Structure formats: structure tokens, C-alpha cells
Amino acid sequence: MMRPLLPLTAVALATAALAAGCGGDDGGTATVLKDGDVVGMQNLxxxxxxVQVAVGQxxxxxxxxxxxxxxxxxxxAKFASDTFxxxxTYSxxxxxxGTIKYECTLHPGMDGTIDVVAK
Structure with a gap:
């Protein structure tokens, strides 16, 4: 009796989707911020x-x-806001x-990365 291939097919499809970047934000690809863009705080x-910004931006x-x-x-970097x-907003x-790692100290797991590039 042959076993169904469905579980293996599901694993193969999930692996392919993640490799193609369909698995959500894995921290690998930065969103380039333009002047005036903001980083929102939603759903913790x-x-x-x-994100990626230029030095001085x-x-x-x-x-x-x-x-x-x-x-x-x-x-x-060195910065810390008060609670808002x-x-x-905080700027x-x-x-x-270089690379800056940051967090919301009030909510564990709420963290982000800034890639700062030369102008």
C-alpha cells in the first residue's frame, strides 16, 4: 500500500514559499524609508x-x-525615548x-532593525 504524498508536498511548498520570501518579514530585506516616512507601532x-536610511536621515x-x-x-547607537x-512620535x-537594533522595552519581542548607509 502506498502512502499519500500530501505531507511531503505540503512541506515542499512551504519551503519554496519561504525561500521565495512569502513567509512574512524575516528581517532580511529592509524597507527603504524616504524623508517623511514613519515607522508605525501596530499590533505590538x-x-x-x-528599515534602511541614510546617515543624517x-x-x-x-x-x-x-x-x-x-x-x-x-x-x-544610543537613544531611548520616554513612553508615548x-x-x-519619537525621532x-x-x-x-552601520546596523542599529532597537526595541520597545514595554513589550518583549517588539523589536526592529535599522540599516544606516552612507549618503
Whole structure:
């Protein structure tokens, strides 16, 4: 008696989808921010979670939720906001190229990455 191939087919399709980038934001591809773009805070996530900016380009986070958030650099820079509520914002301007990892200290797992590139 032959076994159905459905489980193997499902695994193969899922693997192919992830390899093609269909598995959500894995932190690998940065969204290039233009002047005036903001990083939103929605559903306990940064939207987008991984961004790219140029040295000297201001990054602004906006709280789109009815709960407080903050933004604190973990590595690659030094910044830390106070807690801010819905529609509140916080901005930071990087002065050197590199990678910045940051988080909302109020919500474990709410973290993001900034790739700062030379102009």
C-alpha cells in the first residue's frame, strides 16, 4: 500500500514559499524609508520592522495603538525615548553607517532593525 504524498508536498511548498520570501518579514530585506516616512507601532510590532536610511536621515516612530510604547537602542547607537501614547512620535537621526537594533522595552519581542548607509 502506498502512502499519500500530501505531507511531503505540503512541506515542499512551504519551503519554496519561504525561500521565495512569502513567509512574512524575516528581517532580511529592509524597507527603504524616504524623508517623511514613519515607522508605525501596530499590533505590538514595528511596521516595518527592518528599515534602511541614510546617515543624517531622521527616523520617526509613531504610536498607532491605544497603549503606550517606547523606543530604545540595544546596539549600534544610543537613544531611548520616554513612553508615548497613541499618535505620539519619537525621532532619531543616525550619524554613522552601520546596523542599529532597537526595541520597545514595554513589550518583549517588539523589536526592529535599522540599516544606516552612507549618503
Amino acid at each position: 510590532r514595528f511596521k516595518p520592522e527592518h 531622521k527616523i520617526t516612530w509613531r504610536n498607532d495603538e491605544n497603549i503606550g510604547h517606547d523606543v530604545k537602542a540595544d546596539s549600534g 501614547n497613541k499618535d505620539g 532619531f537621526t543616525p550619524t554613522a553607517a
